[in-house]
């Protein structure tokens with residue numbers, strides 16, 4: 153049962169994200185995971201992007217691999233935006249080929265992301281760790297991209313406002329760099345925001361997550 157779509161810490165009931173630099177660890181991991189070239193490593197890779205994609209593709213066929221990512225665009229770190237777009241495009245092609253959704257890291261590049269989504273209309277995407285504005289949230293969802301919220305939801309009134317008006321089917325929860333067990337606190341808090349019972353809310357979260365990531369556990 154998966155309720156937490158993005159963590160960097162090992163956990164049985166969450167999707168653990170491996171960067172390309174951690175690919176040797178992903179090979180031996182037997183719980184749910186995702187793998188991709190993180191924007192921050194786009195200028196420090198020790199092999200060509202083509203070679204990296206070949207290695208990624210092999211892992212994407214694993215039955216405990218549920219997504220490509222995190223990958224994406226970051227205007228503040230990593231290679232030039234042009235190079236990042238090329239590297240992300242190659243990973244979107246892999247996602248399309250293997251039928252996997254993509255967990256996206258996006259910093260100050262939502263317009264560029266939306267252009268890519270229009271090109272890769274069949275590739276399911278979720279922007280993780282969303283902490284931008286309401287307008288941005290609505291613009292992204294309109295393009296068919298989902299949003300995932302982390303522990304920032306617990307403390308930010310503006311993020312709480314965004315989360316509470318978005319339909320449950322468009323959002324996910326995650327713990328990212330925090331302890332995976334924090335997902336319990338996050339689910340309880342989110343259920344209260346939505347004004348629904350914890351039990352019903354949790355059921356919905358699991359259902360949405362399993363549908364989007366095609367989890368059959």
Ligand SMILES: [Zn+2]
Nearest residue numbers: 169222328329
């Ligand atoms: Zn992350």
